[in-house]
Amino acid sequence: MLRKIVDLITSLKLTIVCLVAGMVLIFAGTxxxxxLGTHExxxxxxxxxxxxxxxxxxxxxxxxxxxxxxxxxxxLVNLIAAHAKRFQWAWRKLGIHLTHAGLIIMLAGxxxxxxxxxESNMRLTNGETKNYSEHPRLEELAVIDTTNPEYDQVVAIxxxxxxxxxxxxxxxxxxxIIVRHFFQNSRxxxxxxxxxxxxxxxxxxxxxxxxVQSVPRATGTDEQNAVTVAVEIVPIDLASGxxxxxxxxxxxxxxxxxxxxxxxxxxxxxxxxxxERFYKPYSVTLQKFTHEQYAGTEIPKNFASRVTLIDPERExxxxxLIYMNHPLRYRGETFYQAGFQxxxxxxxxxxxxxxxxxAPYIACIVVAAxxxxxxxxxxxxxxxxxxxxLA
Amino acid sequence: MLVLSLRASSACLLLFSFLAAxxxxxxxxxxxxxxxxxxxxxxxxxxxxxxxxxxxxxxxLERVPSASSNVATPPNWEPQQLSEMRQASFLVRxxxxxxxxxxxxxxxxxxxxxxxxxxxxxxxxxxxPISPDKLATMIQKVSTPRGEVDVVDLSGKPxxxxxxxxxxxxxxxxxxxxxxxYKMRGNRALVGEQKENFxxxxxxxxxDTGDQTMTQSGAPMSAPSGKPQIKWEVPAGWSPNPASAIxxxxxxxxxxxxxxxxxxxxxxxxxxxxxxxxxxxWRQQIGLAPIDMNAANITPLKSGETVFATIDxxxxxxxxxxxxxxxxxxxxFFKLTGPSPTVEKEKVNFGKFVQSVRF
Numbered sequence: 038m039l040r041k042i043v044d045l046i047t048s049l050k051l052t053i054v055c056l057v058a059g060m061v062l063i064f065a066g067t068x069x070x071x072x073l074g075t076h077e078x079x080x081x082x083x084x085x086x087x088x089x090x091x092x093x094x095x096x097x098x099x100x101x102x103x104x105x106x107x108x109x110x111x112x113l114v115n116l117i118a119a120h121a122k123r124f125q126w127a128w129r130k131l132g133i134h135l136t137h138a139g140l141i142i143m144l145a146g147x148x149x150x151x152x153x154x155x156e157s158n159m160r161l162t163n164g165e166t167k168n169y170s171e172h173p174r175l176e177e178l179a180v181i182d183t184t185n186p187e188y189d190q191v192v193a194i195x196x197x198x199x200x201x202x203x204x205x206x207x208x209x210x211x212x213x214i215i216v217r218h219f220f221q222n223s224r225x226x227x228x229x230x231x232x233x234x235x236x237x238x239x240x241x242x243x244x245x246x247x248x249v250q251s252v253p254r255a256t257g258t259d260e261q262n263a264v265t266v267a268v269e270i271v272p273i274d275l276a277s278g279x280x281x282x283x284x285x286x287x288x289x290x291x292x293x294x295x296x297x298x299x300x301x302x303x304x305x306x307x308x309x310x311x312x313e314r315f316y317k318p319y320s321v322t323l324q325k326f327t328h329e330q331y332a333g334t335e336i337p338k339n340f341a342s343r344v345t346l347i348d349p350e351r352e353x354x355x356x357x358l359i360y361m362n363h364p365l366r367y368r369g370e371t372f373y374q375a376g377f378q379x380x381x382x383x384x385x386x387x388x389x390x391x392x393x394x395x396a397p398y399i400a401c402i403v404v405a406a407x408x409x410x411x412x413x414x415x416x417x418x419x420x421x422x423x424x425x426x427l428a
Numbered sequence: 429m430l431v432l433s434l435r436a437s438s439a440c441l442l443l444f445s446f447l448a449a450x451x452x453x454x455x456x457x458x459x460x461x462x463x464x465x466x467x468x469x470x471x472x473x474x475x476x477x478x479x480x481x482x483x484x485x486x487x488x489l490e491r492v493p494s495a496s497s498n499v500a501t502p503p504n505w506e507p508q509q510l511s512e513m514r515q516a517s518f519l520v521r522x523x524x525x526x527x528x529x530x531x532x533x534x535x536x537x538x539x540x541x542x543x544x545x546x547x548x549x550x551x552x553x554x555x556x557p558i559s560p561d562k563l564a565t566m567i568q569k570v571s572t573p574r575g576e577v578d579v580v581d582l583s584g585k586p587x588x589x590x591x592x593x594x595x596x597x598x599x600x601x602x603x604x605x606x607x608x609x610y611k612m613r614g615n616r617a618l619v620g621e622q623k624e625n626f627x628x629x630x631x632x633x634x635x636d637t638g639d640q641t642m643t644q645s646g647a648p649m650s651a652p653s654g655k656p657q658i659k660w661e662v663p664a665g666w667s668p669n670p671a672s673a674i675x676x677x678x679x680x681x682x683x684x685x686x687x688x689x690x691x692x693x694x695x696x697x698x699x700x701x702x703x704x705x706x707x708x709x710w711r712q713q714i715g716l717a718p719i720d721m722n723a724a725n726i727t728p729l730k731s732g733e734t735v736f737a738t739i740d741x742x743x744x745x746x747x748x749x750x751x752x753x754x755x756x757x758x759x760x761f762f763k764l765t766g767p768s769p770t771v772e773k774e775k776v777n778f779g780k781f782v783q784s785v786r787f
Contacts, residue, residue, distance in 0.1 A: 186465065186713040193459040209460050305712060316461060325588075343588075354533060356552075358587075 077256035132411025139404030146396020161323035171312035244288020265290035319348035528614025553584025663777035689766030714743035
């Protein structure tokens, strides 16, 4: 039995099946981008173990095709296992070994990138300074203790946690957060203007006059979900751990604008929903954004951001020009010129933190070296044989 | 042996891949961090404080010595907004839209040597790097009472492509307790015209208070370079504290037994936020609940031609006196905070201090 399993995972047929499945998946995923948008197609087809049908059903769905994670993982296992099983050291096989090692690095690098890379955006107007970037899609509930005059203490709860947990407790919070309602995407309307019988779901803050409508999740690259959550604040007695009477329910949404304030345990707290933030130990100031167009057209010729990078910890203060194919790399993050606001008043930098960004480069070098060695070995052998024949 | 080693490595890689697949992503974890507040006053919108993920930031940057704050500058040097790094900043305008930017920045000792910085500037002007021998022939030593400054004059192609605003750099580097950078960059002809003024400014920035040639004399206290001009008389018993990027000026007072009070002068471009928000933030800082504007009890206080709004906020243990006015596009906040008994003693001094202010 074990032998059959080993034979299966080391077989060349499995490699061919995985490669063909990968080609089909890439074709289907590319076509799906037309209707789903780039991000959603990427999640459903490539960043999943299976492609599900029907895709939006929460009750019943069946896997109809292996997803990118599954195909990649099987291919990686197949490659490593086959290599380990059949490995025989010989100089004449060095090229083959190197080529396979390069492919393994490529696949493993892809997996690590998918698992650990974080992409975010930094939107800067001319003269503006920021020391954080924001997630392009995910939001977070920021619970901020503003009591201390010197600093704010922030507890940032990602929307994925809000979505999966009904009761949220944290050592930094003297209260429970009970998620009464969670809307992945929503539309808000003043209750006085609403025509239906729907009632507000919050009883504190401006949300007590607001009706929330659930709308389909945004799937396009440039679309943003308006995450809205109704949270009930229930204080906890710090000595006994007992739950105390509720302070009420607040509606928190990026659409509501200003943070909402309440008091608990002698401290003042703010609630706000905002794009998930990634703070950095340095700051970036946009000195000037330049957008050049081809004469007589509105076709972009070049757009560039001159920024000042200030890192007090490393005593760095330098100007950097970021433009297409010339990103800024600093402290493991890469800043690309990604876009700009329509009236050219703001520049949008994409900030990528990818610990395995070197993997594709290393893989390509190793594969190229392997192919050179392999073909070189055969070429030399061929030349020697030919010279012997001629002699 | 090699075969075994490679097989073991492959097995490890496989195992590690599965372990990695089981790891939690950072976007599924609750994060806790502290953000240092920008200031005790309202900051201009969209300006974030420098923050850290764990603790308030302590800037490692050094400030300009107080002796250097009294430097007078040529009248055509327009003071510019200061930043975290720029401790002095000016803009000079010439004919036909030409400009030159002048700055003073002080960094720690690891800010690079003279050659590295000169080559960096040459790179910005599209010029090739130079050798140490070549650098030695280019450096002009400017003697100052506190040591020498190495000054270089570099020309090249404008980095921005605009010859009106770029093309020449005159810069001085001094190494003492850190590395000081004096820099003028802009239009080639304008930088040449201003070079003598720039060198005078470098000398005066490096001088002690006794050097009267470039300091303002007669003023009880003058504004730091690059900031709006203001004068006042400091009451007896108030000791100056170091200014900061946020605080225009800072003082301490008190007899020690009743606790010390903190006096701050802060200015912002614009209106500095609405009065009620500021008042309620000051109230919150001493443990009081927010109020509405009708209950704020704001009192006017005339100082020369300027009328200040003042307020006295008393908490259970602490008390705050504040006066503010808006003038020439800037909001000015004067604030005294501390234990109630000491604040009561210093109230008269604070009133005199505010009344001595002249813009």
